[in-house]
Amino acid sequence: xxxxxxxxxxxxxxxxxxxxxxxxxxxxxxxxxxxxxxxxxxxxxxxxxxxxxxxxxxxxxxxxxxxxxxxxxxxxxxxxxxxxxxxxxxxxxxxxxxxxxxxxxxxxxxxxxxxxxxxxxxxxxxxxxxxxxxxxxxxxxxxxxxxxxxxxxxxxxxxxxxxxxxxxxxxxxxxxxxxxxxxxxxxxxxxxxxxxxxxxxxxxxxxxxxxxxxxxxxxxxxxxxxxxxxxxxxxxxxxxxxxxxxxxxxxxxxxxxxxxxxxxxxxxxxxxxxxxxxxxxxxxxxxxxxxxxxxxxxxxxxxxxxxxxxxxxxxxxxxxxxxxxxxxxxxxxxxxxxxxx
Amino acid sequence: xxxxxxxxxxxxxxxxxxxxxxxxxxxxxxxxxxxxxxxxxxxxxxxxxxxxxxxxxxxxxxxxxxxxxxxxxxxxxxxxxxxxxxxxxxxxxxxxxxxxxxxxxxxxxxxxxxxxxxxxxxxxxxxxxxxxxxxxxxxxxxxxxxxxxxxxxxxxxxxxxxxxxxxxxxxxxxxxxxxxxxxxxxxxxxxxxxxxxxxxxxxxxxxxxxxxxxxxxxxxxxxxxxxxxxxxxxxxxxxxxxxxxxxxxxxxxxxxxxxxxxxxxxxxxxxxxxxxxxxxxxxxxxxxxxxxxxxxxxxxxxxxxxxxxxxxxxxxxxxxxxxxxxxxxxxxxxxxxxxxxxxxxxxxxxxxxxxxxxxxxxxxxxxxxxxxxxxxxxxxxxxxxxxxxxxxxxxxxxxxxxxxxxxxxxxxxxxxxxxxxxxxxxxxxxxxxxxxxxxxxxxxxxxxxxxxxxxxxxxxxxxxxxxxxxxxxxxxxxxxxxxxxxxxxxxxxxxxxxxxxxxxxxxxxxxxxxxxxxxxxxxxxxxxxxxxxxxxx
Numbered sequence: 001x002x003x004x005x006x007x008x009x010x011x012x013x014x015x016x017x018x019x020x021x022x023x024x025x026x027x028x029x030x031x032x033x034x035x036x037x038x039x040x041x042x043x044x045x046x047x048x049x050x051x052x053x054x055x056x057x058x059x060x061x062x063x064x065x066x067x068x069x070x071x072x073x074x075x076x077x078x079x080x081x082x083x084x085x086x087x088x089x090x091x092x093x094x095x096x097x098x099x100x101x102x103x104x105x106x107x108x109x110x111x112x113x114x115x116x117x118x119x120x121x122x123x124x125x126x127x128x129x130x131x132x133x134x135x136x137x138x139x140x141x142x143x144x145x146x147x148x149x150x151x152x153x154x155x156x157x158x159x160x161x162x163x164x165x166x167x168x169x170x171x172x173x174x175x176x177x178x179x180x181x182x183x184x185x186x187x188x189x190x191x192x193x194x195x196x197x198x199x200x201x202x203x204x205x206x207x208x209x210x211x212x213x214x215x216x217x218x219x220x221x222x223x224x225x226x227x228x229x230x231x232x233x234x235x236x237x238x239x240x241x242x243x244x245x246x247x248x249x250x251x252x253x254x255x256x257x258x259x260x261x262x263x264x265x266x267x268x269x270x271x272x273x274x275x276x277x278x279x280x281x282x283x284x285x286x287x288x289x290x291x292x293x294x295x296x297x298x299x300x301x302x303x304x305x306x307x308x309x310x311x312x313x314x315x316x317x318x319x320x321x322x323x324x325x326x327x328x329x330x331x332x333x334x335x336x337x338x339x340x341x
Numbered sequence: 342x343x344x345x346x347x348x349x350x351x352x353x354x355x356x357x358x359x360x361x362x363x364x365x366x367x368x369x370x371x372x373x374x375x376x377x378x379x380x381x382x383x384x385x386x387x388x389x390x391x392x393x394x395x396x397x398x399x400x401x402x403x404x405x406x407x408x409x410x411x412x413x414x415x416x417x418x419x420x421x422x423x424x425x426x427x428x429x430x431x432x433x434x435x436x437x438x439x440x441x442x443x444x445x446x447x448x449x450x451x452x453x454x455x456x457x458x459x460x461x462x463x464x465x466x467x468x469x470x471x472x473x474x475x476x477x478x479x480x481x482x483x484x485x486x487x488x489x490x491x492x493x494x495x496x497x498x499x500x501x502x503x504x505x506x507x508x509x510x511x512x513x514x515x516x517x518x519x520x521x522x523x524x525x526x527x528x529x530x531x532x533x534x535x536x537x538x539x540x541x542x543x544x545x546x547x548x549x550x551x552x553x554x555x556x557x558x559x560x561x562x563x564x565x566x567x568x569x570x571x572x573x574x575x576x577x578x579x580x581x582x583x584x585x586x587x588x589x590x591x592x593x594x595x596x597x598x599x600x601x602x603x604x605x606x607x608x609x610x611x612x613x614x615x616x617x618x619x620x621x622x623x624x625x626x627x628x629x630x631x632x633x634x635x636x637x638x639x640x641x642x643x644x645x646x647x648x649x650x651x652x653x654x655x656x657x658x659x660x661x662x663x664x665x666x667x668x669x670x671x672x673x674x675x676x677x678x679x680x681x682x683x684x685x686x687x688x689x690x691x692x693x694x695x696x697x698x699x700x701x702x703x704x705x706x707x708x709x710x711x712x713x714x715x716x717x718x719x720x721x722x723x724x725x726x727x728x729x730x731x732x733x734x735x736x737x738x739x740x741x742x743x744x745x746x747x748x749x750x751x752x753x754x755x756x757x758x759x760x761x762x763x764x765x766x767x768x769x770x771x772x773x774x775x776x777x778x779x780x781x782x783x784x785x786x787x788x789x790x791x792x793x794x795x796x797x798x799x800x801x802x803x804x805x806x807x808x809x810x811x812x813x814x815x816x817x818x819x820x821x822x823x824x825x826x827x828x829x830x831x832x833x834x835x836x837x838x839x840x841x842x843x844x845x846x847x848x849x850x851x852x853x854x855x856x857x858x859x860x861x862x863x864x865x866x867x868x869x870x871x872x873x874x875x876x877x878x
Contacts, residue, residue: 201730203723209708210716216702220664221717221770222688282707 032330033274033290036323040294044301051304061185062174064296066091066243068188068289070267072195073236075288077137078271079199080232081212081280082130085141086122087240088263089148092256094118094244096152099161099254108167115248116241122148123237127230137233145264156256163252173249184246191239196285204228213281270295273323295319364392365428367525367556368413374421375408377760382408384580386422390525390556395547397567397588398560400577401600401816406560409577410527413558414446415439426525445518446527449650451510455503460485462502463517488516492546508539515546526550527558532566533651544570562649563854564593576600597846601818609822610798612805615641616825620809621661621692621778626670628660628681632833633670638778638809643800645824646813649853653833654813655697655782661811662694662780663687664702675777688717691777695767695784697813699760703767706756710748711737713755713766718773740769745795761792768799778809785819797823817846829853 044051070087077084098115102108126144129135163170176183199205210218211225219225247258274291276283298319302312368390375383383405390396398406411417412424415433424431426442433439453462460481461468469480485498494512502510511531518526532540547557547570561567567574567588574591576583576599583599617640626634630653638644648654659665661672667681680686684694696702704713714737715722722733737751744765748758755766764784771779781800785793800823804810814820820827827844829837829852837852 201728203719203726203728206712206719206728209712210705213705213707214702217696217705217716220662220684220694220696220702222685223716224685277707281705 030284030287030290032326033287033294036326037290037294037297040297040301044297044304048301048305051301056300056304058177058180058182058185060293060296060300061188062182063300064292065182065184065188066247066263067267067270067292067296069191069239069243069246070236070263071271071288071292072191072285073232073239074267075271075274075276075283075285076195076199076208076232077236078268078276078278079212079280079283080208080229081215082137082229082232083141083268084126084233084236084240085138085264086126086145086148087236087243087267088259088265089145089152090119090122090237090240091244091247091259091263092152092254093122093148094241095248095258096156096161096254096256098245098248099163099252102167102170103161103164106165108165108170112170112245115245116238118244119238119241120234121237122241123234124230126237127233130233131226131230149260152256156254158256160256161254166252170249171252174246175250187242187246192285192289199285204231208232209281211280266295267292269320273320275327291323294323366390366425367392367427369425369428370409370413370422371424372422373409373412373419373424375412375417376420381580383412383419386577386580386582388575388582388585390558392524392554392556393551394572395551395557395559395570397571397574398558398577399562399564399567399574399596399600401818404577404600405580406577407529408580410446410529410558410560413439413444413525413527440521442525443521443523444525444527445521445523447511447514447518447529447531449530449533451507451514453502453510453513456501458499458501459489459496459505459513459516460498462513463488463498463520465517467521484520485516488520491519492516492549508535508543511535511543512546515550519550523555525556525558527560529560530562530650531559532561532563533649540566564596564850565854567596568593594847597850601846609819610794610801611823612801614643614804614825615807617641617807620675621811622671622673623661624671624673626657626660626667626672628656628667628669629665630656630833631660634830634835635670636828636835636838638811640809641804641807643804643810643812643823643825645820645827646811646830647817647820647827647849647853648813648815648830650815652815652830652853654815654830656833657830658694658780658782658811658813659696662692664694664696688774691775693717693771693774693776693779695771695779695781697782697786699763699767704755704763707754709752710741710746710755710758710766711751714740714769715773717770721773736773737769740772744769744799759788759792761788761795764788764792764796768796772799772803776808778811779803780811780813782813783815784812785814785816793819817849820844820849821846 041051050056074084074087094115097118098111101111101114105111122144126137126141129140130137172183174182174184178186181189199208207218207223207228210221210223211228215225244258248254270292271283271288272278272291273294274283274288276288276291295316298316299312302315307315366389368388370386370388373383373386373388374381386405386409388409398409400406408417412419412433415436415438418432418434424433426444431438431442433442454465457465463485464481469477469484471477482498489496489498492512492515494516496505496509496513502513505513515526531543535543547559550557559567559571571588573585574588574596575585576596578600619637619639621638623637624635634657636644646654646657656665660667661679663679663681663683663686672679672681674687674690674692677690679690679692687694700706705716711734715733719728719733722729722736734751740746741748741751746758746762746765746769748762755763758766768784784796784800788796797819800810800812804825812820812824821844824844825841827839827841827849828835829839829849831853837848839848
């Protein structure tokens with residue numbers, strides 16, 4: 001280690017060329033994830049004929065849009081060293097509130113606004129408890145996850161609420177298209193672009209990384225740690241509510257069990273698969289979004305192959321373990337290669 | 342017995358050192374070397390420890406004492422040299438290896454489990470078991486009581502350790518050492534948090550251990566303590582062993598001279614100060630660990646704050662800046678009151694704080710050099726929150742050049758830089774702001790000599806430009822080298838103030854190290870007087 005700099009013999013001369021090239025490639029995390037995604041798509045293209053139909057790719061975007069949207073919020077929170085487990089329950093809350101307000105007021109916009117408002121409200125509560133009361137975000141959002149789901153059950157008595165007015169344009173939110181792209185996909189792409197700019201070009205985004213990387217250092221540097229963390233919970237809640245709205249519009253129904261099958265965990269797993277660190281401060285939004293697409297494509301491909309849901313679970317699980325292993329190896333390779341590339 | 346004779350025969354030198362005692366050393370280290378990136382922490386160091394001896398280890402911070410201890414404890418692996426325990430060559434790969442050789446270290450930060458009882462802590466990791474493999478609670482209790490009574494201690498074995506006073510916790514650590522039949526006990530600044538009566542008790546315990554043949558390595562800054570209990574002393578300086586001698590053959594003045602022994606003038610480029618109006622005015626400030634401090638820092642002035650470890654120098658910096666709680670008093674910067682508890686407010690008004698720990702609350706390790714530099718000043722490179730990337734990069738690369746920071750690029754994660762370069766990144770963070778006063782908490786801790794000199798130069802240059810500098814340090818030479826005025830702290834209070842001309846090494850140490858009260862204080866004043874006399878003679 002100590003001789004690496006300024007010594008006569010360059011360490012790089014002793015390392016085979018292929019290994020050096022591999023190490024250099026390993027630094028491009030985005031690239032390796034795109035390759036991973038291509039690999040998954042390639043697999044299904046070869047083994048499942050119906051995967052070759054072009055129409056399924058806009059569908060993929062449509063299906064994964066709720067994951068992408070909540071994934072944005074989750075990525076921001078994870079980067080700041082926080083977590084939001086309530087996003088799955090939020091899907092149900094927003095859907096139920098939206099459709100219920102439809103039926104009570106016969107006004108679509110009122111319903112949409114009411115549904116969307118659940119997000120910032122719940123997010124603000126999380127933000128308050130975590131930043132002002134100093135509660136742990138994992139337990140706080142776990143608690144509110146149960147509370148919200150429970151409230152939805154109590155309110156709906158476990159019966160789906162259907163849109164009695166049959167608002168057509170609400171239904172278009174999920175099923176409509178803009179050109180070749182599905183409406184929810186367009187919403188997701190626009191918000192990903194905005195979040196990307198926020199993270200890479202603004203002071204706010206930079207401070208998110210600083211807070212997640214070292215909260216104390218951020219505070220001592222005068223960064224408003226609490227205010228930013230609070231805002232992130234509001235953003236996460238709002239994006240979860242937007243996802244809930246999309247899911248409700250799919251069948252024009254407020255469904256009490258929306259997102260009940262571990263939606264929040266799938267979102268967290270996806271963005272971590274995309275290289276976002278659970279410890280905070282490290283990760284990139286685009287990589288995280290590719291992570292969401294990788295898991296989404298795997299699920300979709302397996303469904304096309306008529307693989308039973310229980311077996312799908314095994315494949316998805318193994319894939320996630322592989323991804324975590326891969327990230328670990330990649331990091332080690334990059335670390336070890338510092339002296340010879 | 343055979344081995345003993347052989348050892349003595351093969352190394353007459355060692356034998357001469359041992360004197361009449363003639364016992365085989367418990368621990369023998371020869372030519373120990375340890376290198377960290379950019380720093381030689383230990384260079385060809387010899388050390389040994391005899392049974393039933395208290396061997397004091399002294400030296401300034403960064404002299405290599407802790408590195409040596411960590412090698413003995415199995416936390417670091419040596420890069421060269423040999424180490425023998427009980428005459429057998431050893432190579433510790435982990436603390437477990439060291440513990441297996443019956444070595445016990447009592448660190449300043451005690452490693453007890455606060456929620457567990459005294460008994461559980463004493464036998465942690467080796468509970469007595471019933472034949473069925475369950476924990477034998479009655480035996481555990483019984484054996485704990487035995488160990489505690491050996492030490493003359495009367496602590497309820499069922500009490501959670503977290504409820505005990507620090508002194509008692511320390512004794513529990515020692516009890517743990519005895520329960521493992523430790524033959525080598527290493528104590529790192531054991532009295533820094535103790536009252537005089539507790540210190541007396543601890544010394545009694547040490548005496549008992551000595552009589553049982555335990556070898557004790559005693560690390561301390563407090564010379565009066567060393568003269569009370571040590572048999573031999575080893576002085577470290579800059580990673581080298583200066584001398585090992587029987588304590589009786591030394592004077593406090595000798596020890597200090599051996600510890601410092603360096604030409605200081607070239608190291609500290611001190612230009613004559615141009616002192617202007619008062620900038621930082623601190624009035625009766627109290628807070629967590631700081632009691633009623635008042636002083637003023639002027640434009641262009643470097644005020645050094647000296648104190649031993651735990652004296653509260655860094656805490657005071659944090660309280661003034663707002664990183665730690667301030668309960669009363671006022672802090673004014675250029676006539677404007679700084680609100681307590683808000684670093685953001687302090688920075689806005691022109692006060693900066695370089696914290697004592699780069700890793701805990703200094704750097705954001707995974708982030709690049711550039712980002713770490715502009716962390717506190719980012720809004721200066723942003724329009725309405727929008728980062729002007731080019732402007733930021735230009736400023737950062739300018740500082741990389743000016744401070745000669747060695748990094749392959751601005752995008753390099755800061756964790757890969759050496760300690761000295763990391764510290765320069767932090768200096769740049771504060772230099773990028775238009776500050777009026779900068780508080781520096783031990784800015785040269787754990788960095789190499791070259792970087793130290795550069796940091797001193799930067800401090801001098803900043804003062805020259807009219808900044809007020811508050812410089813906290815536990816190292817006397819640098820305090821003497823760069824300060825225009827020196828405050829000394831002890832137990833969270835300012836106990837003395839010296840001008841640059843008045844200050845001497847002995848005076849600072851005396852003001853910082855005198856024990857709190859009672860007869861003990863008299864003893865150490867006497868010691869201080871003795872060393873001062875030595876200095877004159």
